[in-house]
Structure formats: structure tokens, C-alpha cells
Amino acid sequence: MGAQHDSVREREIRAEQKHLDQVYERLEEKIHEAEFLMDDASKRAQVGTPGALAERDAQVFRAGLHLNRLNSEFEDFLFGRIDLLEGKDGVRGPDGAYTSVDPAEGAVHGDGTADIAETLHIGRLGVLDADYSPLVIDWRAPAAGPFYRATPVAPGRVVRRRVVRSKGRQVLGVEDDLLRPELKASLDGAELPVVGDGALMAALGRARSHSMRDIVASIQAEQDMVIRAPAASVTEVEGGPGTGKTAVALHRAAYLLYQDRRRYSGGILIVSPTPLLVSYTEGVLPSLGEEGQVAIRALGSLAEGAEATTYDEQRVARVKGSARMQKVLRKAARGALETGLRAPVPERLRLVAFGARVELEAAELRAVRQQVLGGTAPVNLMRPRARKLLLDALWEKTGARRHYPDAELAAEARQGFDGEISTEDDFLAFLDDWWPELSPREVLGAMGDEQRLARWSRRVLRPGEARDLARSLRARLTPEGQGPLSVHDVALLDELRLLLGTPARPKKREADVLDQLTGLDELTTYADREGRRRDRADRLAEERTEYAHVIVDEAQDLTPMQWRMVGRRGRHATWTIVGDPAQSSWSDPDEAGEARDEALGKRPRRRFELTVNYRNPAELATLADRVLALAMPGAEPPRAVRSTGIEPRFAVAEGELGEAVRQEAARLLEEVEGTVGVVVAMSRRQEAAGWLAGLGDRVVALGSLEAKGLEYDATLVASPAEIADESPAGLRVLYVALTRATQRLTVLSAGPDIPDATGVPDLLRD
Numbered sequence: 001m002g003a004q005h006d007s008v009r010e011r012e013i014r015a016e017q018k019h020l021d022q023v024y025e026r027l028e029e030k031i032h033e034a035e036f037l038m039d040d041a042s043k044r045a046q047v048g049t050p051g052a053l054a055e056r057d058a059q060v061f062r063a064g065l066h067l068n069r070l071n072s073e074f075e076d077f078l079f080g081r082i083d084l085l086e087g088k089d090g091v092r093g094p095d096g097a098y099t100s101v102d103p104a105e106g107a108v109h110g111d112g113t114a115d116i117a118e119t120l121h122i123g124r125l126g127v128l129d130a131d132y133s134p135l136v137i138d139w140r141a142p143a144a145g146p147f148y149r150a151t152p153v154a155p156g157r158v159v160r161r162r163v164v165r166s167k168g169r170q171v172l173g174v175e176d177d178l179l180r181p182e183l184k185a186s187l188d189g190a191e192l193p194v195v196g197d198g199a200l201m202a203a204l205g206r207a208r209s210h211s212m213r214d215i216v217a218s219i220q221a222e223q224d225m226v227i228r229a230p231a232a233s234v235t236e237v238e239g240g241p242g243t244g245k246t247a248v249a250l251h252r253a254a255y256l257l258y259q260d261r262r263r264y265s266g267g268i269l270i271v272s273p274t275p276l277l278v279s280y281t282e283g284v285l286p287s288l289g290e291e292g293q294v295a296i297r298a299l300g301s302l303a304e305g306a307e308a309t310t311y312d313e314q315r316v317a318r319v320k321g322s323a324r325m326q327k328v329l330r331k332a333a334r335g336a337l338e339t340g341l342r343a344p345v346p347e348r349l350r351l352v353a354f355g356a357r358v359e360l361e362a363a364e365l366r367a368v369r370q371q372v373l374g375g376t377a378p379v380n381l382m383r384p385r386a387r388k389l390l391l392d393a394l395w396e397k398t399g400a401r402r403h404y405p406d407a408e409l410a411a412e413a414r415q416g417f418d419g420e421i422s423t424e425d426d427f428l429a430f431l432d433d434w435w436p437e438l439s440p441r442e443v444l445g446a447m448g449d450e451q452r453l454a455r456w457s458r459r460v461l462r463p464g465e466a467r468d469l470a471r472s473l474r475a476r477l478t479p480e481g482q483g484p485l486s487v488h489d490v491a492l493l494d495e496l497r498l499l500l501g502t503p504a505r506p507k508k509r510e511a512d513v514l515d516q517l518t519g520l521d522e523l524t525t526y527a528d529r530e531g532r533r534r535d536r537a538d539r540l541a542e543e544r545t546e547y548a549h550v551i552v553d554e555a556q557d558l559t560p561m562q563w564r565m566v567g568r569r570g571r572h573a574t575w576t577i578v579g580d581p582a583q584s585s586w587s588d589p590d591e592a593g594e595a596r597d598e599a600l601g602k603r604p605r606r607r608f609e610l611t612v613n614y615r616n617p618a619e620l621a622t623l624a625d626r627v628l629a630l631a632m633p634g635a636e637p638p639r640a641v642r643s644t645g646i647e648p649r650f651a652v653a654e655g656e657l658g659e660a661v662r663q664e665a666a667r668l669l670e671e672v673e674g675t676v677g678v679v680v681a682m683s684r685r686q687e688a689a690g691w692l693a694g695l696g697d698r699v700v701a702l703g704s705l706e707a708k709g710l711e712y713d714a715t716l717v718a719s720p721a722e723i724a725d726e727s728p729a730g731l732r733v734l735y736v737a738l739t740r741a742t743q744r745l746t747v748l749s750a751g752p753d754i755p756d757a758t759g760v761p762d763l764l765r766d
């Protein structure tokens with residue numbers, strides 16, 4: 001039976017190889033065509049006739065795309081196949097495939113036999129043969145839907161689903177799922193063979209590296225519903241750890257671009273909690289053939305120019321993230337004008353005008369300032385009005401108006417007066433000191449002064465909170481606001497930018513016509529393209545302040561102030577929001593919920609739930625579920641899809657914690673092929689890196705908040721009690737730490753964990 005099975009497998013691999021050869025032959029033809037078209041197009045671009053751009057549009061675009069993606073050295077260009085019964089209405093779509101999801105009336109014969117009427121191959125992009133029948137269907141096309149959606153309960157027309165594994169041009173293996181096992185199906189007159197036992201398990205068991213892989217070959221039905229959900233509104237997705245929320249969000253970005261490239265030329269923003277998660281996930285979209293239009297940014301890098309990676313103590317983070325900061329910042333932006341940040345605020349204005357001295361006293365100046373600040377415009381943009389009202393007051397003071405009974409003459413004289421004064425150095429210097437153009441950093445720096453901040457935050461923050469906030473700002477920033485920002489400072493800076501107003505920016509560089517053709521600039525080496533991809537992505541992020549679609553990953557962790565910052569970037573956007581309340585490290589979910597509602601406005605929402613944990617084996621998930629029960633009583637954990645038979649290990653640090661961590665990490669490195677993550681309390685983040693020195697780059701140390709979204713073959717969680725005690729949301733943070741491993745988990749206890757005789761810490765006991 002085994003030998004026979006092997007020969008079936010080999011025969012099936014040969015059959016898929018034949019198809020793949022055909023695909024590559026066709027692709028080579030397309031490359032030649034594309035090169036010819038590109039060449040021709042660039043000649044026409046040099047001639048520069050007005051119609052040139054329009055002429056070469058569609059076909060060159062497509063050819064360039066093929067070329068670009070083909071050169072991307074895909075490991076598995078073609079990865080799937082479905083064998084289908086005839087479609088119900090016999091109608092075929094533009095790609096040549098039947099459009100109906102349901103089988104035709106007579107597709108299954110009375111004796112339970114059926115013929116395969118259609119075979120579709122699914123790949124990273126669509127390829128048509130010379131007579132326009134599909135050789136490969138793009139995974140995002142409607143015809144590919146059944147590859148992901150069909151289940152044995154609702155198979156539709158799908159009889160057999162096959163995952164084809166290939167490397168370069170060589171087919172390595174096939175794995176089949178039979179969705180209608182009750183049928184005796186035949187293909188070209190022979191019985192339909194079935195090989196292997198499922199691609200999903202094979203994919204899940206593979207060792208992990210420091211970058212995430214795409215899941216195109218094994219997207220599951222509940223995930224596919226999210227990926228292909230219509231984009232007209234807000235798509236909200238909740239699911240426990242490992243349910244594929246991040247993977248789904250990334251695949252959705254690729255799907256949306258495929259669906260409506262024109263609309264999403266406005267850019268897709270993916271907001272990620274940490275730079276670690278950004279670098280872990282940023283390879284997925286290029287592997288799906290999508291690059292330029294998507295910017296993945298960490299929360300600490302969302303405001304222009306910021307690159308924050310440091311975290312505040314929880315106590316301070318709670319204040320900085322709170323919606324109450326809006327009021328404080330508003331007061332600070334206005335109050336900073338009166339504090340003389342750069343030079344003492346002048347108390348009076350004295351000038352000589354029309355041959356006489358004119359003067360405005362402190363009280364008069366204050367009245368002008370109050371009048372201007374009564375408006376709602378950003379503070380820096382009020383400067384012209386302040387200037388105008390000063391001139392009004394000065395003009396009144398000269399008494400000159402009375403000398404000109406004729407209105408026309410008076411207006412002329414006034415114009416002369418304004419012209420004279422407003423170019424005078426003394427007046428300009430006064431204005432700079434009295435109404436300086438403030439930068440967000442300057443105001444943030446000014447908030448480091450305890451007395452000032454106490455004034456600006458009166459009746460909004462408690463005195464202790466204001467003190468903590470001022471101290472935290474002063475510890476990192478100079479009084480001018482220079483110095484490293486914390487992740488939570490960035491949202492404050494962004495809010496200040498809004499309150500202060502940005503001076504007009506220089507005009508954007510004209511977009512390069514060749515860039516728009518996605519491909520003309522791609523007739524280059526891979527390394528070249530990588531460099532350019534980064535340049536382009538950077539440029540995109542610099543230039544865009546608003547996006548057409550915003551995807552928020554780990555949405556449960558955004559503070560109210562961060563929701564405001566993200567919301568500003570998607571005022572006219574559609575949204576996809578993925579998260580898990582049970583993993584939230586924010587202490588006041590209600591306040592964050594309100595800010596989220598405000599960011600999303602009245603857009604209709606579509607909700608989805610993901611229920612299957614693809615990451616953790618059941619043995620590890622069961623342990624994590626105990627913490628979930630404490631962190632969120634009554635919450636339903638996701639169902640772990642596989643089991644390894646390997647239970648978590650419990651160890652106790654008898655001596656120094658660092659030494660024990662090192663030993664246990666070394667042990668895990670022996671046991672797994674891929675990566676090991678060592679999760680410690682945030683306060684131990686620095687020293688933990690030192691503990692692991694010399695163990696190689698397969699192992700990394702992480703503060704508990706940095707572990708968000710990441711995964712490792714094995715995880716070592718050092719002192720659960722320390723992690724849980726670090727903040728009011730500590731148990732949820734511990735739940736995150738315990739759900740990072742794909743194979744093995746070691747829990748290392750120290751004194752505060754109160755381990756029992758078998759080393760199980762108090763928090764994890766049954």
C-alpha cells in the first residue's frame with residue numbers, strides 16, 4: 001500500500017511539475033513581451049507626446065507587474081489547486097472559470113459518481129495562456145475563493161483541494177484534502193487520486209525564524225471571510241492569541257490592493273504596536289507581490305520624524321495615554337506663549353510711528369492676546385491675526401484716525417502705517433518674542449517644568465500625576481524639548497502639532513511617471529529593488545499624513561491619545577481593526593473604547609471572530625488558559641488546533657535569576673531548531689540581554705510589552721509574578737507572554753512566584 005501510495009504521489013508530483021513548466025514557459029513569453037513593451041514605452045516617453053502616457057497604460061502596467069513579481073524569487077509561485085464539479089448555471093467569468101459556487105443539478109450522478117468539470121491552479125498572481133484560458137488564478141480573485149472557503153460541511157463544487165509545495169521551478173510535494181469523500185469522482189476518465197494528510201499541519205509544525213511567513217497556501221475559511229470582507233466600512237476582528245489576526249490583516253491589505261488598486265493608491269497604513277513586530281511582519285506583503293502602497297509603522301514612529309522605542313513606567317504611561325491629556329496639551333500650547341520659552345515675554349511695545357511715539361502697555365497687550373486666543377485656530381496660525389490686532393491697537397493709539405474725516409484717506413493712511421510698522425525691525429523682533437512660532441517639541445519640553453505643568457493641568461490631572469508627568473519629560477528632554485521621546489510621548493507630540501499648526505510645507509516632488517508604472521524601474525537586480533522599495537516606502541510615509549485604508553494590529557493596546565493620532569491618519573479611510581481584549585496592556589479599556597469610537601466615527605462596522613489557535617500546541621494553550629481565567633473571568637479561549645505531546649517545563653531559580661535564565665535558554669536552544677524568546681518583566685529588559693550574551697542570534701530577550709504579536713519556537717517566561725505585578729493589566733500581559741511559543745515553553749520561577757514542590761508557580765496552579 002505504502003509503495004503504491006508513493007508511486008501515486010510521484011505521479012501526481014510529475015503532473016503538477018508539467019503544469020508548472022507550462023506556467024513558466026508562458027511567463028517567459030510574457031517577460032519578452034514586457035521587455036519589448038517597456039522599451040517601446042520608454043522611447044515614447046522620451047518623445048513626450050501628450051497621449052503617450054495614456055497609450056501605454058494598461059498593458060505595460062500588467063507586463064511590468066508580472067516582471068516585477070517574477071523576479072522576486074518566489075519560493076512557491078503556484079501553491080494550490082482545486083478540482084471542481086460543473087457550476088450550477090454554466091456561466092463562466094472573465095478569467096474563464098465557472099462563477100457559480102454551487103454544483104449543477106446533474107453534476108453528481110445517481111450512482112454517486114461525478115466527473116471533475118474544471119481544475120483551477122491558484123498562485124500568487126494570475127497567468128493566462130496564449131488563448132486566454134487561466135493557467136494560474138490569482139489567490140485574491142473570486143474564482144480562488146473556494147480554495148479557502150470550502151469545508152467538508154459546505155464543500156460547494158470543490159471535490160479535492162490540493163496544496164502544491166515548490167521551490168523555484170521545482171515541485172517538491174503535494175498534500176490533498178478530500179472535501180466530498182462520499183463521491184466517486186473521476187478526472188479525465190480516471191479515479192481522482194488523493195495524496196497526503198493536510199497542508200495546514202505541515203505549515204504549522206515548521207521551525208520559526210525572525211520573520212513571519214505568508215499563509216496563502218493554507219488560509220482557513222473563517223480567516224478568508226475577513227480577508228475578503230467588503231471594504232466600505234470598518235471591519236473589526238477579535239480573536240485570541242495565535243488565531244492569525246496579524247496574518248489575516250496583512251493578507252487583507254494585499255487583497256484590497258488587488259481588488260481596487262486605484263482606490264488604494266491613497267495608501268494603506270498598517271499600525272503595529274512595536275518596531276519588533278514591524279520588522280517581524282514587513283516581509284509578508286512583498287512575498288504577496290505588494291510593496292509600494294503599504295506603510296507599516298510602529299506606534300512610536302507614526303508622527304513624522306519620531307522613532308521612539310523606550311517605554312514609560314506604567315504609572316506615567318497611564319497619564320500620557322489618557323484622554324485627559326487633550327485638555328492639558330491645549331492649555332500648554334496656549335500657555336507656552338506666555339512663558340517666554342526662548343526670550344522673556346515683552347511687557348510693553350514701544351515704537352515710533354508717523355513721527356510720534358506709540359506704546360502698548362502690559363494690560364493692553366494682554367487684552368489683545370486674550371482676544372486672539374478666543375478663536376479656535378491652531379496657535380501658530382493665529383499669529384497673523386495677533387499681528388493685525390496689534391496694528392489696530394497701535395493705530396488707535398496714534399489718534400491719527402481722527403485727522404482723516406474722509407474714509408478713503410483714512411484707509412490710505414492706515415495702509416501706510418501698517419506698511420511702515422510691520423516691516424520695522426523692532427516690531428518684528430517684538431512679535432517673535434511675544435507670539436513666537438512654537439514647535440511641538442518646544443511645548444513638550446516646557447511641560448517638564450513642574451510649576452508650569454501644575455498650572456496647565458489644574459483640575460484635569462491630580463497633583464501627583466502632574467508631578468510624575470513633568471518628571472518623566474524632564475528626565476529625557478531638554479527644556480527646549482530635544483532628546484529621545486518615549487512611545488507615549490509621540491501621541492502627545494502629534495496632538496501638539498495639531499494644536500499649534502504646521503507652517504506651510506514645501507511643494508511635493510512631482511511623482512515620477514516611471515514609478516507609477518510599477519515595473520519600469522524594476523528591470524533591475526533584486527538588491528536594487530530592495531533598496532528602492534525601502535526608499536519608496538520611506539518617502540510614502542514621509543509624504544502621507546492620510547491614508548485610504550488603515551489597519552490597526554493589536555488594537556486592544558492603543559491608548560486614547562494613540563487612537564486620536566491614528567484616527568487623524570484615516571479621517572476619510574476605511575478600516576480594519578484586529579485585536580484581543582484579553583491581551584490588553586491598557587488599564588482603562590472603557591476610556592480607550594470611547595476614543596476608538598471617536599476615531600471611527602459613524603461608519604458602519606462589520607464584526608468577525610477568529611476561534612482557532614494555530615500557534616500554540618494544546619499542551620501550552622491549556623496552561624495559558626489558566627491565566628486567562630484570572631485575567632478575564634468568563635472569556636472563551638481559542639481552540640488549539642494541534643498537540644505535540646510535550647508539556648511545559650517548570651524550573652525554579654535557586655540562585656541568581658540571570659544565571660538560571662541563561663541555563664534554561666541554552667536548554668531550549670538545544671531542543672528546538674529555530675528561535676527562542678526569553679520574556680522578562682519590563683524592568684529587567686536591559687539586564688536580560690546581558691544574561692544571554694554569547695548564546696547566538698537564535699535567542700532574544702524581550703520585555704513583556706515587547707512580546708506582543710511575536711512568536712518563537714520556544715519561549716522562556718522568567719518570573720510570571722514579576723510580569724503580573726508590574727501593572728494593573730499585568731495578568732493580561734502575562735497571558736501574552738505565555739502564548740508566544742509554537743513548540744516548547746519553560747516557566748522559570750523565582751521567590752515572588754511561590755513555586756510548589758514541582759516548580760509550578762502560584763499563578764499557574766490548577
Ligand SMILES: Nc1ncnc2c1ncn2[C@@H]1O[C@H](COP(=O)(O)OP(=O)(O)OP(=O)(O)O)[C@@H](O)[C@H]1O
Pocket residue numbers: 200203204213214215218219220223239240241242243244245246247248580583614615708709710711739
Ligand atoms: N491559516 C493558516 N495557515 C498556516 N499558518 C497560520 C494560519 N493562520 C495562522 N497561522 C500561523 O499562526 C501563527 C499566529 O498567527 P498570528 O501571529 O497572525 O496570530 P495573532 O492572532 O495575530 O496572534 P496574537 O494575538 O498572539 O498576536 C503564525 O505563525 C501564523 O503564520
